[in-house]
Structures are given as C-alpha cells and as structure tokens.
Amino acid sequence: MAATLILYKSEYYLFLNSVDYFITPMLFTIVTFNCPKIKEEQHMDSAVKKGATRRDFLYLTAGAMGAVGVGSAAWPLIDSMNPAADTLAMASTDVDISKVPVGQAIIAVWRGAPVFIRHRTPDEIASVRKDNEWETLRDPQKDEDRVTKAEWIILKGVCTHLGCIPLGTKPGQPRGDFNGWFCPCHGSHYDVSGRVRKGPAPKNLHVPEYKFVTDTLVRIG
Numbered sequence: 001m002a003a004t005l006i007l008y009k010s011e012y013y014l015f016l017n018s019v020d021y022f023i024t025p026m027l028f029t030i031v032t033f034n035c036p037k038i039k040e041e042q043h044m045d046s047a048v049k050k051g052a053t054r055r056d057f058l059y060l061t062a063g064a065m066g067a068v069g070v071g072s073a074a075w076p077l078i079d080s081m082n083p084a085a086d087t088l089a090m091a092s093t094d095v096d097i098s099k100v101p102v103g104q105a106i107i108a109v110w111r112g113a114p115v116f117i118r119h120r121t122p123d124e125i126a127s128v129r130k131d132n133e134w135e136t137l138r139d140p141q142k143d144e145d146r147v148t149k150a151e152w153i154i155l156k157g158v159c160t161h162l163g164c165i166p167l168g169t170k171p172g173q174p175r176g177d178f179n180g181w182f183c184p185c186h187g188s189h190y191d192v193s194g195r196v197r198k199g200p201a202p203k204n205l206h207v208p209e210y211k212f213v214t215d216t217l218v219r220i221g
C-alpha cells in the first residue's frame with residue numbers, strides 16, 4: 001500500500017513536472033498563435049514594418065531615378081551651352097563692305113547673331129552729333145564713342161528690350177522716328193547711331209568688337 005502510494009505520488013509529481021515543462025509552453029503557443037487579438041497585432045506590426053521597408057525602398061528608388069532623370073534632362077541643356085563647332089569657327093568674321101553704297105546697309109552674321117553695317121550719309125552723321133544732345137538720352141553715349149569711322153556704324157542687330165531684330169537695314173523697311181532702326185515687337189526706336197530714343201528698350205544697340213583690316217574689309221569679333 002505504502003509502495004503504491006509512493007508510486008502514485010511519484011507519477012503525480014512527474015505529471016506536474018510535465019505540465020510545467022511541456023504542456024504549459026505548448027498551451028501558451030497554441031493560445032498565442034490562435035488568439036485573434038494577438039494575430040491582428042502581429043499582422044499590423046508586420047505590415048508597418050513591411051510598409052516602412054517598402055516606403056524606404058520606394059523613396060530610395062525614386063530618389064535614384066530622379067537623380068538619373070535630372071541628370072539626363074540637364075545634360076542636353078548643359079551640352080547646349082557649349083558653343084557649337086561652327087560657332088567657335090566664327091569667333092571673328094570678315095565682311096567686305098566695298099559694295100555698300102552710302103545711305104545703305106547690310107546684315108552680316110557673327111556668332112549666330114545679325115550685325116548691322118550701315119554706310120551713313122553726312123546728314124545722318126550730323127543728325128546724331130548735335131551739340132550735347134547725347135547727354136539727355138536714356139543710355140547716354142556719344143556717337144563718336146560708338147564708331148571707328150564716322151561713315152560706318154556697326155551694331156549688333158538685337159533689340160535690347162527682349163531681343164527682337166529691329167527693322168531698318170533693308171531698303172523699304174521702317175526706320176522709326178529717328179531714321180535709324182525700329183523694333184516692331186514693342187515699338188522701340190533707335191537713331192542712326194543705334195541709340196534708343198523711344199519705346200521700352202533700356203539700352204542702345206550693342207556695338208560689337210571690330211576693326212578695319214583695310215578700308216573695305218572689316219573684321220567683326
């Protein structure tokens with residue numbers, strides 16, 4: 001009897017131990033895996049982590065693609081800022097002016113821009129050299145300081161307002177109120193020295209660098 005009790009007791013003890021070591025963790029695991037609340041929390045946690053990871057990945061990818069895109073888009077712009085080979089080749093240009101009659105003008109092309117070359121009459125020269133009239137102009141400049149030879153005015157043919165090409169070089173074109181050039185874009189008037197007299201242009205027509213190689217050959221640039 002006593003031996004039986006001892007045996008029962010030892011089996012009971014073993015049973016309790018097995019509950020402690022195996023059954024309790026097993027039950028806990030089963031409950032944990034099957035509890036809807038816990039599953040929901042785990043799912044949310046995992047979704048948040050996945051979301052963050054995916055979001056980070058998307059940010060990085062978008063950033064990298066954006067950098068590549070900006071680089072690709074910027075390159076043609078940067079590349080276009082380099083002067084073309086034909087433009088470099090035209091750093092200066094020689095123009096034969098022997099066939100330009102007094103009172104007439106021609107348009108040369110220098111660095112892709114028009115250049116007006118006008119053979120002025122004595123009256124035209126006198127009209128832009130009146131006393132100290134130049135001091136009252138919007139962009140005060142003496143005619144004498146804008147020419148090398150009084151009979152030749154050489155100007156970059158680009159309006160200083162917004163860059164249109166003023167009229168007045170070809171025969172029959174309007175020359176504006178001061179017998180020089182007229183920009184029809186917004187109505188700027190330039191005199192025979194290319195100085196702005198009326199309209200929105202803020203500056204006189206630009207005088208490019210030039211020199212007379214001979215009496216009839218001028219080098220622009």
Ligand code: FES
Nearest residue numbers: 159161162183186
């Ligand atoms: S561009 Fe010549 S007046 Fe505006």
